[in-house]
Amino acid sequence: MNPAVVAFVALFRRDLLLAMRRRGDMANPLIFFVMVVSIFPLALGGDPRLLAAVAPGVVWVAALLAALMSMDALFREDFADGSLEQMLLSPCPHSVLVGARVLAHWLLTGLPLVLLAPLLALLLNLPTEAMPALLLSLLLGTPVLSLVGAIGVALTVGLRRGGMLLALLMLPLYIPVLIFGAGAVEYAASGQPWTAPVLFLAAILALAVTLAPPAAAAALRVTMGE
Amino acid sequence: MNPAVVAFVALFRRDLLLAMRRRGDMANPLIFFVMVVSIFPLALGGDPRLLAAVAPGVVWVAALLAALMSMDALFREDFADGSLEQMLLSPCPHSVLVGARVLAHWLLTGLPLVLLAPLLALLLNLPTEAMPALLLSLLLGTPVLSLVGAIGVALTVGLRRGGMLLALLMLPLYIPVLIFGAGAVEYAASGQPWTAPVLFLAAILALAVTLAPPAAAAALRVTMGE
Amino acid sequence: MFRYLHEWGSPPVFYARAGRWQRGLWALSALLMLAGLWGGLVLAPVDYEQGEVYRIIYIHVPAAWVAMFAYVVMATTGAIGLIWRLKVAEVITSAGARVGASFTLLALATGAIWGQPTWGTWWVWDARLTSVLVLLFLYLGFIALENAIEDRRSAARACAILALVGVVNIPIIHFSVYWWNTLHQGPTVARLSAPAIHISMLVPLLLMALGSMLFYAGALLSWARALMLERERSSRWAAREVNT
Amino acid sequence: MTVAADPRLEVRGLTAWRDDRELFHALSFTLEPGAIAHIEGPNGAGKTTLLRMLCGLLSPAAGEILWAGQAMSRCAGDYARALGYVGHVDALKLDLTPTENLRVASALAGRPASTAAVEAALGYAGLRGFEDVPARQLSAGQRRRAALARLQLQGALLWVLDEPLTALDVSGRAWVEATISDHAEAGGMVVLTTHQPMALARRREVTRIALEVAL
């Protein structure tokens, strides 16, 4: 087999194995997501119409923040324990290695979040007609969050307080995903057609899949060679 | 001078000095705060009336998340480089040492956030009548976030992915602050009297100032003796 | 010609030449701006809808234009620095972020000041305003990243990658923001009706815009010189430069 | 250094478990002023575990640690004042200079040192010229030197050192050996581990405590 494929599989399996070993931590992004969504009714005072109006936005903002916070784990630990250095010394193309890690990250944090979102949307009184739009937009949008986030993490790895800096760098880049994602859900909730924003999300995803891994790999090489 | 006072001053000055050395990082919590507030209109669609209705809640939730994220820096770095161990071996009362760090943390992150909040509230079309309530509630509430957060950080320090776990532990404890804080602003915005929630916040602050440092110190001793 | 361009890549040559250029740019810019201001504040008629307030346009619009232009310049020089590892390109990129951020801030501030009397509010979540705010965030992210990385060379390269990622995103952001807002437009805000601008207002505006562009170029070179001197502080030419 | 009434470290029947494995069983020894204890044992024997127990950073499965005749937890403040620990990590703030690091460390130990004292200690540690460089820019061995310089300023009576020679060059090693001998000479106590041969100049009595690997 091609050594790059072997390395991809090995790294991907390693990340799943690590997640298994720390089963407790695995649920964390999910619980964070649930919490951010559920403090909103507390902060807004519980008026059901107001909640329904803000539901698409709140679910999407919460998903975005959960992705952001879990993203940090992607490379930071590897940096501290020297594994990242070893990864960069590998003869396999670095973008392949980054790809393996991003895929594992999305499977472990993005996907569960997508599956849980409809339940939370119900809590916020989002009309059921909007559920397909919510699911589809999250399904297309969360991988973009992981992919673009990988670039940000690669740029900030090894910096003190990198987590905060990461948020700063990533939020502007996340804005299109947020607008199209929340937009699709809002249209669906108000009975308008919502295919256009979902198509945009799909296009952004295609762009991110092709461009983000090499960009993240390049960023890693720069920040590691500090 | 009392050695405990000397240690308090030394630690407090150290944290300010560290912040000076990393002037760039200092603004990060603030920028994060600004960003979270400004992505909400993007997610909600920019209708000024809807924004005004959610403004108190959004500003408070953003303040809470910014405090949470910056909090992590409070002890985590000290843990990784061994300073925390040395702090625990000090003969001075540990709650005094914790107090010094929390005070520095609040001065460096909480206070600037309080000062910036009115500007952001303006962006969200919060009526100007509500500004005093916003300022006062944040002024009383953000130190509580720092103090209670210190307990959470002390409990999770040294755990992988502690940041996420911290969020889980802290959000429930932050809820009273959030309810009274956002409540005070909402009352003020709708012309109702808002002294009661602010008094509650003051009482919570008094409680937190007396109880949080010893609790955080005890938590530190427990997690360090792992 | 090629040789002349090539020489710009050497730090001491850059430092010396940029010093000369910078003075010229500033002089020309001052001239244009004075003319523009005279035309705008004295000659141009009062706007029949807004009164005197509208004259802030002579700062606001040029600032907004430069703010957007500066990002493209920053990404371009960033790419050049990344590919050819030119120190000069790196310092220009870094200077560009600062100057660009200042102009963005100026556009935001003048816009907000203008908004208060005309729209009755400092800020609305309108597509154009939002995209300028996002632009400011991109600049601030760039500056924060640069501050956080210790080594100047790797900071420059990391920031160049960020600028490039940002530039890929700018059309997407621009597009999404406009598209988002046209469909969710809040109905309440009274917008400035856009009358075809009178020639006596247009000419000063264009003069101001050109002046601002030259001012921007001068500021860029001046910042870049300072950064270059700091970076090269251990070299002989820099020591000579500081001592004289 | 302040000397307690009867400064003496007694370890009685100390037992350590890690998961399901007993590392050492009913370990007892006593350290009088002027004594040096060298904990020996192969990798994984439990040396670090023992030292962290002596510092109160880990609790033993059985047995007790007495300071001046009192259980460690009973005289926490006194014991903390007497104790100086340098572990595997250096406990330096990388954005502060060695001088600033040591000033904070001495204040935390309840014994604030003047800048002059700090600079003298750093000079003695071979860091002259690096006093005002952020610790981030020091090499591994230079950081280790700064960490060890802490001991002198804190004026601790009992030094607990985990592999103090890590990353040190020949001159650094000689400095550590001299410092330890001097400290013992002046009535201090030292518990240390190292896998490297140490020459303690004045040939003071060194108690050797051997741990074995239990599999």
Next chain:
Amino acid sequence: MTVAADPRLEVRGLTAWRDDRELFHALSFTLEPGAIAHIEGPNGAGKTTLLRMLCGLLSPAAGEILWAGQAMSRCAGDYARALGYVGHVDALKLDLTPTENLRVASALAGRPASTAAVEAALGYAGLRGFEDVPARQLSAGQRRRAALARLQLQGALLWVLDEPLTALDVSGRAWVEATISDHAEAGGMVVLTTHQPMALARRREVTRIALEVAL
């Protein structure tokens, strides 16, 4: 190990700056198959800096590094295949066992190893009985052994070792010395730093490269 056409490490006029200080100037040396280079120098001389440059993790201020006659950046893939690096940190995932760690490391190096091969390497490193214990529960020396066991599995031709003896006990040191001698005997190359005396059994020629402290 696969051997390139003309596996040879050439360092030409390498110069390193850290901030405003030149660490070494125009350093040149060549390493032929079977050779060992020992970088010597006091703390802060620039040894770690040099090794990281050899790995391409830092870029030099001037000079170049050639592998098999080609500039390092030109033959990135070949050079990466030939290179094995063990730095100050161990690069182990603490939640994985040594076996799992080594399997991933070998796959990343483009040379996936069977479980049997991994266990043999771990046994050789003195970690028999610890193959399936999470690395978090290993002592400092045991982790170091696991990190060094990586070299053998990756089948690298050029080993770059920064203080390999850190935290190792007597038997561990003997193992490292034997491994290095064997590797050189088999035509491999080694660049290492250590402040501890090393006995390289078969007395192969060791190039000593001395760095000095520039203040």
